[in-house]
Amino acid sequence: MGCKCRDSRAFVFWCIVLSSLIHVSLGSKSRHFKWEVEYMYSTPDCLEHVVMGINGQFPGPTIRAKAGDTIVVELTNKLHTEGVVIHWHGIRQHGTPWADGTASISQCAINPGETFVYRFKVDRPGTYFYHGHYGMQRSAGLYGSLIVDVADGKKEPFHYDGEFNLLLSDWWHRDVHEQEVSLSSKPFRWIGEPQSLLINGRGQFNCSLAAKFSSNASVSQCKFRGNEQCAPQILHVDPKKTYRLRLASTTALASLNLAVGGHKMVVVEADGNYVQPFAVDDLDIYSGESYSVLLRTDQLPSRNYWISVGVRGREPKTPQGLTILNYIPTSASKLPTSPPPVTPRWDDYNHSKAFTKSIFALMGSPQPPRTHDRRIILLNTQNRINGFTKWSINNISLALPPTPYLGSIKFGLNYAFDQRQPPDNYDNSYDIMNPPVNPNSTHGNGVYTIKFNTSVDVILQNANALANNVSEIHPWHLHGHDFWVLGYGEGKFKEEDEQNFNLKNPPFRNTAVIFPYGWTALRFVADNPGVWAFHCHIEPHLHMGMGVVFAEGVHRVGKIPRAALACGLTGNKLN
Template structure:
């Protein structure tokens, strides 16, 4: 596209100054010089988003989901978080953001920072090198399940045209007990090899009616004859969810922060933490239409109810829809997508090193061959961090005596491709699909399968020519997933299951990447840690009861 091409309803693939949808954002991005500032105040109250029982909840700027943060591709975001909670620390993770050369702003307490103590503040600063739909949430145990979430939009080009951007649209589960209460129930159930408690409802954009008819539906107003972009976010703690809009196709143009070749579908499975940008064409008669959100039972997700909202054409009556939906499909696999900017993942290093890989994938472990391969054989418990001494502090001190419970490895090769084999081992207490999320990178999904990855034959099932790419993907229950990404972002990064109860119980691993080039804690970082230690040691009424993540 030429340098004069500008983004508009008929030219959404353009951006400006020679940047467009064809730009490889791994290596090039605008530098606007703009610093976009936000302030987020975290408070606690009680709420009833579906008209059901009132219970303790947390709000961001007096709302949940919190306000959507907006910036343009190439801007710098500077976000100050004020912790006004009474008895809880917090940290805010900017889910999907690469954090290129800004590891300490990833918001992962116990790894990149100490939690923010009550009455304290922290300012996060990072460059928007990508574009699309991300989100933010607390990474302090399961806390985000009580309401600390919000959207994050980086405006940029898209792979299809649209007229109006409707903004972010959250889909999430809701429990009538608090997240920490449900976490305790889930941990007890795990000991008896039983699933976690089901959700009580599914919220759409923070609201829904409950089974008794209380509450209210969210309403989206549309005009006939337009193309609307909707930014779907699954902000649930334990529910993978399918969505559809009666009588309308969903044209999918982005998964996570990766532009893709568009495809259309009636139903879209959104795993926990995933985002999709879809285009809806309002080419139907003027009426009201149900937007449906159904728990994905095939993904071992459970909920007692379902989500509904109303998409209303201008001129339609102010009433509930009578539209009839289609049957939701089964299965628990991510949609197969094709990145718009193609990449060939090198096959040779992986294939060669598999030939002499001496690792038993049936045994729970995380290890590397000291070349390009990392093996993570997953059971349910592994990581348990110390809020008072994050991994970044160890690196600053030059201390390599990392506690075993940090479940940490150092990846050996900078600026090289890393190949991870993630295997759910036999005997896992609850063998379910896991939505795996990677911090500091996104990754190419070379393949997935059931059973144990076979180092001799499974490589024949893998795709290296422009495979799907994203930052959350489903690891099959009793199965494996092979992913690849370039080691090009110094820091300590987390890879974990995004089911809140699972990472709280330890289903995660952290890896050090080019630690000699990592940004190191400064005086402001130390101030936040000192305030946290004072609060936690002298004033906290709640002990740490889980992994801390």
């Protein structure tokens, strides 16, 4: 990203557009894929279960492209009764908002038997992924990796000799349809913690790779011939080299921490943006985030090392996900001699905050506007509606409409959703440190209409949930944009906190957490005509209403493909 885009938002925008055009001229190409989504039997954690797969694969196929390429995915829905969409997480979809893959927002769900063509440009190198964005189909296993390399003739700002891609997820034994019923029950029934953590779709529920280190003598040692679906994907490395680990978390629920026994990691990328390199012993990764870390194979080559993934932020009831870093020519079957790295205590939030606050944009990254044109403060609360447990934002629990917003706004179908905008703030007397005095909330599907090309601050304000002394971590993900993370704070956000915003080198990302009882300040430029979800990336939380919708410059949106509109009120308008 050689061009310096510091002066104005418009310049940033055109700079990106120009740089895309240049990439085209440098040999970027179209990459075509034909995918079929269907349920299939698989053994993600060594137990057989039905998963949602693509072309018979779980996780779905990895897309590998170069910056500037156009991705074309012809997606055929082979499910029997369910619609489907796929969201390309981290891809901003400039000029193709209908390809964002969010049901009820950017497109109609693809009906069984039908095919929808996703066609979009990947304008920037980075570590991305894709996943279902309808009901809880992500949790059902509909996800995969999307890796964008630098364009031909370009270089990454760091060196590495090889790379590995680790897509992290969590897995339940109860199927997602039952999970949905559970979450929608009165009285509420929580789905519980995941049974397993998966690394590239592989975990071990009924055995452990590290049984001999377990305090539980009844845990048996996993024995694999190696071709089992649930056998770990071992990372074979040469000594004295530098490897790039691409990490992405598509968990439904779990906040994770990853460590490599005996090795430090240097963080160099977050959500497709370069960061100032910094070394860590372990790294937190929340659902919706991606990182690249560099790992130097500088340890004793006669041994192998654990790669471990454990749960943060919720009292963990799920065993660590494990795999092995294997130094060639040491046998891959030789187990490490010491136990897997201990995951930091789940409620050691200082550890989490220290990591999160160590992330700064690499010099030369896009810089935020100095000021905001609008500030939206979003209070995150857990609520009740008619006895059902929900999450609400400024006391509105998002219930998506059957007609996707992109079409209904573009065509002025004012009756398609609530025309009142949700509030930009909440009652300042609200006590975020305690359960809500009045937990009642309402369903809503109104939209924040953002003036095109303006600078928007979003302050995510956390609060106490329904139970005493509970405030959870929520990773918020913005579609269609990256935002600058200007700061984090404890307690209630106050206007004077703005003075401490980092306008110099804030990380540029698409996902950011709010910590318990804290706030997180984001800024983005509304430069992408379309309608965009902004939501907690914990799938059950979104299912329970934890999101909002931003619309910007919809009148500038080009011709929406008919297939994206073929439902609800826009379906009626087609001719």
